[in-house]
Amino acid sequence: MTEELLFKKIKHAVGRAVADHGLIAAGDRIAVAVSGGKDSYTLLHILESLRQRAPIRFEIMALTIDSGYPGFRTDIIGGHLKEHGFEHHIEKTDHYGIIKAKRREGSSYCSICARLKRGALYELAQRFGCNKLALGHHLDDFAETLLLNQFFVGSLKSMAASMLADNGVTTVIRPLVYVSEAQIIEFARLKSFPVVCCRCPACGEADMQRKRMKRLISELERDIPHIRQSILRALANVQPRHLLDKRLSVPPAAPVDGALGEPA
Numbered sequence: 001m002t003e004e005l006l007f008k009k010i011k012h013a014v015g016r017a018v019a020d021h022g023l024i025a026a027g028d029r030i031a032v033a034v035s036g037g038k039d040s041y042t043l044l045h046i047l048e049s050l051r052q053r054a055p056i057r058f059e060i061m062a063l064t065i066d067s068g069y070p071g072f073r074t075d076i077i078g079g080h081l082k083e084h085g086f087e088h089h090i091e092k093t094d095h096y097g098i099i100k101a102k103r104r105e106g107s108s109y110c111s112i113c114a115r116l117k118r119g120a121l122y123e124l125a126q127r128f129g130c131n132k133l134a135l136g137h138h139l140d141d142f143a144e145t146l147l148l149n150q151f152f153v154g155s156l157k158s159m160a161a162s163m164l165a166d167n168g169v170t171t172v173i174r175p176l177v178y179v180s181e182a183q184i185i186e187f188a189r190l191k192s193f194p195v196v197c198c199r200c201p202a203c204g205e206a207d208m209q210r211k212r213m214k215r216l217i218s219e220l221e222r223d224i225p226h227i228r229q230s231i232l233r234a235l236a237n238v239q240p241r242h243l244l245d246k247r248l249s250v251p252p253a254a255p256v257d258g259a260l261g262e263p264a
């Protein structure tokens with residue numbers, strides 16, 4: 001696929017997500033979290049392209065958190081953002097020092113690191129007058145998160161395309177919800193984005209269980225080509241009457257003949 005066609009496809013998918021979930025409104029100022037990875041560069045460039053042709057006015061800026069891992073090349077990220085004319089800010093933090101002090105031996109870096117990073121992003125979004133924070137989670141992240149929560153947490157949940165953050169002020173949006181990771185990998189390659197690793201001890205290593213979900217979905221994909229899209233459709237097609245959560249109980253209705261998926 002050519003770069004132009006792929007760009008159009010991704011832009012169309014993001015436009016659909018924006019429309020389906022009301023992700024962007026007139027007057028929004030959106031902070032885009034740019035980590036230096038393929039997902040966040042893609043998100044930023046696609047949102048900017050939409051912004052330029054949108055019938056409504058909204059602003060975007062890029063925010064990067066430098067967690068303090070030695071060797072993290074924020075200069076490369078900053079250079080790219082400057083070259084493309086993005087308003088941006090890189091926040092230097094000592095998250096690495098905090099993690100080293102607080103992390104228990106053998107426990108994951110990611111849980112503390114991600115929490116610190118998210119908190120810093122909320123704080124920065126407010127500081128820079130942004131009412132929304134855009135994150136680069138894509139279709140595969142949604143599908144994998146759903147499976148992870150079912151298999152390891154015992155909960156039927158994934159992520160929201162739009163939700164008010166815990167700070168009660170910032171709305172988190174995920175405009176890449178309809179874009180697959182394969183499309184992003186190809187797009188980042190064609191655009192030669194200067195992808196940098198944050199140099200954390202877990203850099204480039206998706207968490208073990210997430211890797212297993214990724215593998216599982218890829219294996220199933222051989223027999224079920226549209227498995228990711230189907231999982232995503234399921235997330236938008238919840239049937240509370242066919243679940244067991246009493247909090248979602250609705251009055252009993254007349255039985256439906258031949259309900260799919262029920263054992264004989």
Ligand code: SF4
Pocket residue numbers: 067109110111113114198200201202203204205
């Ligand atoms: S992969 Fe690295 S930067 Fe990302 S959350 Fe984990 S420790 Fe933090």
